Amino acid sequence: MPEPDKSGEAGSSPSLPEGVTSEHLLEWLDGMLLIRYFESESVRLSLAGKIPGGIHSSEGQEAVAVGTMAALDGRDVVSGTHRSHHHALAKGLGPRPVMAELFGKATGVSGGRGGSMHLVDADRRFLGSNGIVGAGLGLAMGAALGMKLQSQSLVAVGFFGDGGANTGRVWESVNLAALWGLPLIVVCENNLYAVETHISASMAGTSIADRAAGFGLPAETVDGQDILTVYDTVRRARERAVAGCGPTFLEMRTYRYEGHNVGDVQNYRELAEVEDWRANRDPIGRLRQLLEGTGVLGPGGYAAAVGRAREAVDDAIAFAEASAWPDTADVMRSWPAVPVSAVSA
């Protein structure tokens, strides 16, 4: 990580988006650090056998999540992908119930029935991580339809990745959203790899945003590692949607430091590439640089923030370990079973 620029004038700051204060930035830092340590611990726990089914780490993609959620109203709907721990935590789901869900415990956000790819929070309007590529976008699009039909001043955000950009369902959803003018923000979180395939080997054409533009809706390409840019772009898209101007397509360029899933043997990319993104385009490092450079974060401030994040994650792990397993008597969860008649003697 590069040294903070101590030669800069103390007190000078780049222009912040409207309404964003230093406090917000510090919150965003905390939010990203929480995700960072949650993810690194999840990987470790997954390798230790504590998380059945493993996880898909979002380490490196923190700014996309924290920046987006910061621009939304608490009642706005968000739907995710199979790689959505960062979306969930940024949307306000606590590290404790999320970790418990990964463990499969009854105290998990989905009662142990969902796991990493089916996290949910109905009250916070996180309509789930989703195991099917591109499917989450459809749910967000439907929620946006519901908002429009009920004249709610809300938006829905649907995430998908560069892999989803080649599925039919994604573009069917984009088409319908654009056709019906739905209050939807489509976010393509392009981290350059779909499972083990680099985007250059799976995508015809070079720009996902350009594909979207063909559907007649505004489409932008965004530096997903710059939290201020992410925030600003999403805020503007939200304003448009709430004003009734329809959906916006955002392609956010980002990167994942870990493999597709835990245990993924990464023969498909060079370590040097990973190191380059970590060193030069790390979203947390960038924000830290900004905050220390402008004096918002003093000496030891960053370390304290890291300490808080670690503490919260350790607490979440202890909570998950100590929590009970779901009651097996409740496996059907109120779904009516086909009655099996007793044998007539």
Added chain:
Amino acid sequence: MAMTEAVLNAWLKIPGDSVAVGEAIAEIETDKSSLDLESPSDGVLGRHLVPAGASVPVGQVIVRVLEPGEIEPDDNDGPRAAAETAAARVAAPGARDETVRTGPQDRVPHSLSPRKRRELREQADAQPQAASGRRGPRFRAAIAEHVSESWRTIPHFAVVRQIDARSVHESLAAMRGNGLPATVTDLLLRALALAVTAEADTAGDLGLAVATPDGVVIPVVAGVPGLGPAALVAARAAAVARAREGQLSPRDLAAGPVASLSNLGGRGVDSFTGIIPAGQKLLLTTGTIADRPVAVDGLVTVRPSFAATLNVDHRHFDGDNAAMILAAFQSALDQSITWAAHREKIDA
């Protein structure tokens, strides 16, 4: 008097059931008792050819035991069909089919549907249980008929002898000392059997009169002279149990024994005469063993004794024969001390 018919009280197995040789397949009731009809072989039970409650003449085929895979012929096929299958018959005792079956032991499909089988099973369950030991009013009537027949047809006379019972106590003590639950009846049976076989041509089977709540029953203790103490005690106990539980075997009903014993000694009876069981020729009726005054060498002393009355069919035996039998009875009783002390090997 031979049995000419019996009543099929209840089916215990339904068509299609697997049966094993010796397994009870029906309960039949004769004049004398209820008994289980046993399967003559392993196999699969065929159709019930008579319904529960029917009165069946002796010898009529009531059900077939089929080999696995065998198809039951139509009953219209007549004698040929009967000859080709193993049949369980209600028969005169002793006349059983003893065919040995061989062949593959594959499962045989039931010939009736599950519904029909359930209905039959429910019918069978609804039958009142024939509790062991209880016989109907038919039984008393049967006794009445038999004793009346004996009374009418056998010219009875009775010969009495006072039997010295000194050896009885010693014999009993010896047997009980060997751990046997011996009774006076055991010694009486042995002595009677030896006496009768010495004087009459007989195998040594004896009838033993047993009182039951429904009336007197006379099971058979077979081959008495050849039995050691333990075997005789066991045979006697088994015969009494069969009589009390109403589970007489065909051998009990067979017209075999020449003589029977009826011992009322346990009831404080001094002496009595009895009615010889139909088909037999002799009945020994005995009274209580008690110390009685007796003259020995001119002096009065006290010795245990009991009255033994030999009831005789005068058509076969005269007074002299009877006296000889009674003398032989006394001798046999006295000589039983040695026999009674004999301790049989464990594996005998």
Added chain:
Amino acid sequence: MSEKLTYSQAYRAGLAEEMTANATIFVMGTDIFLRGGHFAQVLGLGEQFGVERIRDAPISEAAMVAAGVGAALQGMRPIVDLNFLDFSFGCMDELCNQAAKIHYMFGIPVPLVVRATNGVAYGGAQHNNVIDSWFAEMPGLNVAVPSTPRDVKGLIKSSLRLDDPVLFLMDKSLTGIRGEVDGPEDLIPLGRADVVRVGQDVTLISYAASVRVCHQAADMLHERGISAEVIDLRTLYPLDLETACASVRKTGRAVIVDKSAGYGGVSAELAASIQRSAFNYLDAPVGRIHAAHSPVPQSPPLIKAMMPAVQMVVDEVLLLTTSS
């Protein structure tokens, strides 16, 4: 209160009643506003309820069903009209991985109705798939298969008041049949079969268009002195096993008639359940009459040759009544 309506009219009547009473109900489908759907199933409702609530959608089944699920999660009660059930192949993920599972995974109910026309008539293999049981087998989905106008109206009303997804399947060969329907508060609950003909000797079990085959078979059997009881399942999930088993306990014989190819499906489910529950009441094995295991052909005599026919049902019953 009863009037006579066609099968399609009965659907419209039930839907209109519910849409009038509940503003969150709306319909999405291809060609539904003006044309009223490919089977006239919503003819006239566009005029009555407007373009927002009778909402034309592009040929985009995946997007339609996804929109339906999402809107349901946002508090609406959508109906997605697929027109043909055969088009469901294009939205299988949305139906089976999303709609069916969200209540279980997330604890949030999905009050979505997906209406489609099923059954076998003309038009070739791709428009005549019998896959009703597929959806009944998917945990999380309910499947309604009405065979009469009364059942259509009563069941669509119940479906629109349920908080869980319902596949509402209307048989294409029943579109024009007429029958009496009931009033606005007469609901037919899902999971309740109907004994549509009482008999003593054999139970014929079926649903949708095959119920008529059973009635015809029952008439022919009556002439031979065999009294057949006919049961219309009305829903495949929940499946009313108890009515079927109670009938078989009475008659001792059962034949299931199903338009699907015989491999698996609701007829196999019923046969297995009946023999287990009512084994000791059976006088004969449980019979199944079903279509051949083949795509549906185009030429009418070929279609006839591969579908269950009345004579096949009669022959099966005769076989079962003489072999006990």
